Amino acid sequence: MADIxxxxxxxxxxxxxxEGVVGITAYASEQLGDxxxxxxxxKGMSFDQGKDVAVxxxxxxxxxxxxxxxxxxxxxxxxLEERPEVINNDPLGSGWLYKMRVLKPEELKSLMxxxxxxxxxGAKS
Amino acid sequence: MSELLNENVYVEKTSLFDFHNKMNAKMVSFGGYxxxxxxxxxxxxxxxxxxxxxxxxxxxxxGQIEINGPFVMEAMEKILPISxxxxxxxxxxxxxxxxxxxxxxxDLMIHRTNNENSVWLVVNAACKEKDxxxxxxxxxxxxxxxxxxxxxxxxxxxxxxELALSxxxxxxxxxxxxxxxxxxxxxxxxxxxRCGYTGEDGFEISIPNKNVTSFTEILLKNxxxxxxxxxxxxxxxxxxGLCLYGHDISQEITPLEAGLKxxxxxxxxxxADFIGGYAIKDELINGSKRNLLGFLPKGRAxxxxxxxxxxxxxxxxxxxxSGGFSPSLSxxxxxxxxxxxxxxxxxxxxxxxxxxxxxxxxxxPFLSHNYFKKVN
Numbered sequence: 071m072a073d074i075x076x077x078x079x080x081x082x083x084x085x086x087x088x089e090g091v092v093g094i095t096a097y098a099s100e101q102l103g104d105x106x107x108x109x110x111x112x113k114g115m116s117f118d119q120g121k122d123v124a125v126x127x128x129x130x131x132x133x134x135x136x137x138x139x140x141x142x143x144x145x146x147x148x149x150l151e152e153r154p155e156v157i158n159n160d161p162l163g164s165g166w167l168y169k170m171r172v173l174k175p176e177e178l179k180s181l182m183x184x185x186x187x188x189x190x191x192g193a194k195s
Numbered sequence: 196m197s198e199l200l201n202e203n204v205y206v207e208k209t210s211l212f213d214f215h216n217k218m219n220a221k222m223v224s225f226g227g228y229x230x231x232x233x234x235x236x237x238x239x240x241x242x243x244x245x246x247x248x249x250x251x252x253x254x255x256x257x258g259q260i261e262i263n264g265p266f267v268m269e270a271m272e273k274i275l276p277i278s279x280x281x282x283x284x285x286x287x288x289x290x291x292x293x294x295x296x297x298x299x300x301x302d303l304m305i306h307r308t309n310n311e312n313s314v315w316l317v318v319n320a321a322c323k324e325k326d327x328x329x330x331x332x333x334x335x336x337x338x339x340x341x342x343x344x345x346x347x348x349x350x351x352x353x354x355x356x357e358l359a360l361s362x363x364x365x366x367x368x369x370x371x372x373x374x375x376x377x378x379x380x381x382x383x384x385x386x387x388x389r390c391g392y393t394g395e396d397g398f399e400i401s402i403p404n405k406n407v408t409s410f411t412e413i414l415l416k417n418x419x420x421x422x423x424x425x426x427x428x429x430x431x432x433x434x435x436g437l438c439l440y441g442h443d444i445s446q447e448i449t450p451l452e453a454g455l456k457x458x459x460x461x462x463x464x465x466x467a468d469f470i471g472g473y474a475i476k477d478e479l480i481n482g483s484k485r486n487l488l489g490f491l492p493k494g495r496a497x498x499x500x501x502x503x504x505x506x507x508x509x510x511x512x513x514x515x516x517s518g519g520f521s522p523s524l525s526x527x528x529x530x531x532x533x534x535x536x537x538x539x540x541x542x543x544x545x546x547x548x549x550x551x552x553x554x555x556x557x558x559x560p561f562l563s564h565n566y567f568k569k570v571n
């Protein structure tokens with residue numbers, strides 16, 4: 071059973087057996103509007119928690135993605151290069167951005183549970 | 196993700212504010228007003244709907260200014276690079292307020308009305324106060340200058356605009372592009388102008404604030420008509436190569452640099468007898484410092500405002516002033532200025548987050564205009 075964590079910057083990470091899948095939340099996708107371009111990190115690169123690793127561009131603006139956890143990029147969702155709108159259609163599923171090896175699992179405690187995240191966005195809307 | 200929403204300080208509401216909320220608009224502040232960036236369908240679908248059918252935009256933030264007084268056209272010719280001898284009564288002209296250095300204070304539409312003592316102006320929201328000061332300074336006390344904030348302004352844009360509006364107000368079918376008429380509708384008057392900011396046929400309609408919601412609802416009953424927000428308005432005007440004040444034109448930029456020479460009256464320019472006339476005539480003789488061009492960056496990354504432009508030798512030669520994704524062409528498009536000594540470049544490089552993107556230089560517009568032409 072994978073655990074899912076959220077950042078206050080609207081990323082999610084689903085962690086299973088030391089591997090994480092990262093994406094943006096439905097709330098973020100809705101706020102951004104039509105997504106037209108995604109710039110993803112390269113496989114093999116390593117980042118510290120909170121570092122900007124990717125860029126998502128909607129019709130309106132460019133937004134940076136900060137990695138929810140420290141680790142190494144294992145795989146990127148290269149289908150987004152041709153079809154970035156998949157993030158809008160399925161942000162928590164096929165619109166995932168990258169997979170990573172989570173090197174500091176203790177960091178995940180600093181992230182939010184689904185319940186806490188829903189409270190955060192509930193307060194915004 | 197970086198911060199999605201900016202908190203606003205003080206922002207005004209248009210008369211359609213409650214209506215927008217009822218229609219599930221996503222509201223943003225623009226030019227000091229709360230306006231929809233888009234409704235539920237999103238920017239791309241609103242953009243495409245406008246190009247194929249017709250959309251209503253709330254543009255009530257724009258300033259509508261009525262100027263009355265004897266010989267008002269002569270007085271306005273001292274301020275504007277136009278000749279009313281070549282603008283028939285009932286016609287509209289695109290023009291600019293220009294300062295003594297020949298740079299753009301604001302761009303605007305001016306209507307020659309059927310009353311020779313009255314002209315009608317539509318100016319940019321963020322420039323309203325500056326424009327009013329400019330007018331008061333340059334027109335004598337015999338003129339009344341009235342900012343008509345009792346009126347809202349909606350734009351109906353797209354190839355089905357005439358069909359839709361004529362079901363409500365039949366007489367508009369005979370209107371020429373860039374003309375306007377006052378029409379009695381129910382118990383109030385509306386000013387209908389056949390013009391717009393999308394590159395399509397369309398109308399802008401001035402309506403008393405208290406009637407604008409009901410009028411908008413009536414227009415929306417047309418099956419071809421949907422609502423659209425500022426997001427689509429921006430992508431539509433960018434495809435059409437139309438300048439946005441504060442971005443592509445400003446008090447740093449001249450009309451010649453911005454490719455607006457077509458809007459300057461030749462004889463007036465030759466006589467240089469308007470504010471800024473000498474500076475512009477001088478620029479015409481000696482050449483402009485920079486020129487507005489279109490750019491097609493390779494790949495899918497949009498090159499937005501502020502993106503720097505380099506030549507193949509890595510020299511900085513210009514800057515993007517508007518850029519984004521073109522929903523009609525499904526590619527990124529940008530416009531911006533290149534130093535005029537380097538205008539013959541066919542390929543330049545746009546610096547998007549440190550990557551130099553090979554970019555084709557093109558003439559504006561990106562998409563040819565689809566304005567209404569009357570068949571005689």
